Amino acid sequence: MTQKVLKVKDNDVLGSTNEFLRHLLSSGKIQALLVPQSIPSKKVVYPVLIADPKKLHADIIAPVLPVATATVVSKITKVQPPSKPIGVVLRSCQIRALIELVKLNQASLTNIVLIGVDCPGTFPINTYAGFPEKKTPTHFIIDAITKKTNDAEQYLRSACKVCKDPIPTNADIILGFYGTDIEKEIIVEAHSEIGKDLLKDLPLEDEKEGNAREKAVKEIREEKDKKRAMFLKEKEGIKGIEKVAEFFDKCVNCHNCRQACPICYCKECLFDSSVFDAEAYKFIRRAENKGLFKMPSDALLFQLGRMNHMILSCVECGLCEQACPNTIPLMEVFIPAAENAQKEFEYHPGKDKTEKVPMIVYREDEFLEVGEK
Amino acid sequence: MYILRALLEGADGVFVGGCHPGDCHYIDGNYKARRRIVLLENILGTLGLEKERVWLRWISASEGQKFADTMKEMTESIRTLGPNPIAKHWNL
Numbered sequence: 001m002t003q004k005v006l007k008v009k010d011n012d013v014l015g016s017t018n019e020f021l022r023h024l025l026s027s028g029k030i031q032a033l034l035v036p037q038s039i040p041s042k043k044v045v046y047p048v049l050i051a052d053p054k055k056l057h058a059d060i061i062a063p064v065l066p067v068a069t070a071t072v073v074s075k076i077t078k079v080q081p082p083s084k085p086i087g088v089v090l091r092s093c094q095i096r097a098l099i100e101l102v103k104l105n106q107a108s109l110t111n112i113v114l115i116g117v118d119c120p121g122t123f124p125i126n127t128y129a130g131f132p133e134k135k136t137p138t139h140f141i142i143d144a145i146t147k148k149t150n151d152a153e154q155y156l157r158s159a160c161k162v163c164k165d166p167i168p169t170n171a172d173i174i175l176g177f178y179g180t181d182i183e184k185e186i187i188v189e190a191h192s193e194i195g196k197d198l199l200k201d202l203p204l205e206d207e208k209e210g211n212a213r214e215k216a217v218k219e220i221r222e223e224k225d226k227k228r229a230m231f232l233k234e235k236e237g238i239k240g241i242e243k244v245a246e247f248f249d250k251c252v253n254c255h256n257c258r259q260a261c262p263i264c265y266c267k268e269c270l271f272d273s274s275v276f277d278a279e280a281y282k283f284i285r286r287a288e289n290k291g292l293f294k295m296p297s298d299a300l301l302f303q304l305g306r307m308n309h310m311i312l313s314c315v316e317c318g319l320c321e322q323a324c325p326n327t328i329p330l331m332e333v334f335i336p337a338a339e340n341a342q343k344e345f346e347y348h349p350g351k352d353k354t355e356k357v358p359m360i361v362y363r364e365d366e367f368l369e370v371g372e373k
Numbered sequence: 374m375y376i377l378r379a380l381l382e383g384a385d386g387v388f389v390g391g392c393h394p395g396d397c398h399y400i401d402g403n404y405k406a407r408r409r410i411v412l413l414e415n416i417l418g419t420l421g422l423e424k425e426r427v428w429l430r431w432i433s434a435s436e437g438q439k440f441a442d443t444m445k446e447m448t449e450s451i452r453t454l455g456p457n458p459i460a461k462h463w464n465l
């Protein structure tokens with residue numbers, strides 16, 4: 001790893017990061033950049049694919065995640081990966097999701113340069129679009145990073161409050177906001193050969209002595225771990241059919257959560273297929289079975305079925321919860337389920353792209369007690 | 374999926390049978406099935422839904438007696454658990 005710093009001029013964090021990204025795009029070594037950039041109304045920041053450096057006005061700090069960026073990268077690379085490198089700016093949860101998609105053969109990292117950014121968390125898309133404070137959400141969150149205020153916490157999405165790891169791993173280049181005063185300088189790390197090569201010719205300065213970055217990263221990880229552990233403890237109570245049924249009682253089976261999830265990539269989801277179509281007499285038979293049944297039916301079957309299909313790869317990005325029209329706090333169930341299932345299989349989604357997803361591999365000498373007795 | 378559907382429809386127990394590990398006609402189907410059941414039970418466990426109602430046992434086609442014994446054992450065990458509380462819930 002090599003560490004450098006990007007000097008910030010006049011406290012203008014976005015201006016300086018954009019200058020850095022423009023240099024990168026003009027270097028001739030990459031043909032396009034996928035960056036978070038405001039649309040003209042300024043209400044939302046989307047992943048925007050930029051070919052012309054003059055058109056680049058990114059906001060890599062904006063605390064909003066309208067869609068899964070990992071899914072966008074899958075779209076760009078799945079049919080045929082680019083022939084020359086593209087740089088993609090991603091938060092840690094989206095890098096994790098992208099690595100899962102690569103393992104599931106839904107995306108390629110060929111000629112993809114991963115540029116990870118420290119994530120201070122994101123606000124729900126509607127909070128971001130109609131932000132009630134005087135400052136912009138970006139400046140609000142910069143104040144939170146520089147510890148001038150604690151107020152951003154109240155606006156964070158619940159998934160971000162208890163984020164597994166806000167510091168990117170597996171990136172070629174990391175833009176670090178922690179362990180520095182980002183209004184003065186931003187940390188730029190290269191974690192791979194291509195990362196090093198790209199940074200070589202950019203106007204960066206060598207790192208100063210000290211281990212402030214390391215210490216800050218450790219601190220923020222510990223703080224998030226603590227919050228996540230507390231969350232898991234608090235949510236232990238959602239157990240038993242009474243509570244589980246009540247938890248999902250506003251679920252209208254619209255499948256928006258699945259649509260928003262980076263891991264739910266199936267084009268033909270079983271739950272949208274004709275498998276559930278049936279003759280009238282079968283509906284009547286089901287009604288006769290319990291005496292009555294609610295329609296649309298099978299919302300809980302969908303939730304449990306989806307969980308069975310994807311929970312081992314769940315990166316806890318919370319996009320399912322953000323997409324739910326009826327504001328069901330899905331993370332309260334998905335985080336505990338992901339924690340327990342991933343522990344059982346000692347699997348860490350997004351950690352290692354050479355690792356196989358657990359449901360396609362097995363060992364003959366595991367779970368020996370299962371099926372015996 | 375089919376196991377879940379049976380449980381949510383109110384079945385008191387679901388039995389999944391397979392040939393002994395190493396003996397699968399489809400080579401590794403039962404090793405993979407074993408992982409699937411472990412995952413399903415794990416999720417049911419997280420949500421406090423009774424995973425004891427799902428039985429996976431390895432019984433080959435020639436083990437008629439073992440099949441009969443296992444069925445008796447399962448019936449007994451489910452009887453002590455009582456009826457599936459999900460059966461009352463029509464609003465799932």
Ligand code: SF4
Nearest residue numbers: 261314315317318320
């Ligand atoms: S289930 Fe929800 S939290 Fe998990 S990866 Fe999908 S969208 Fe993200």
Ligand code: SF4
Nearest residue numbers: 251252254255257324
């Ligand atoms: S988005 Fe919400 S209401 Fe729609 S299926 Fe998912 S949990 Fe149910």
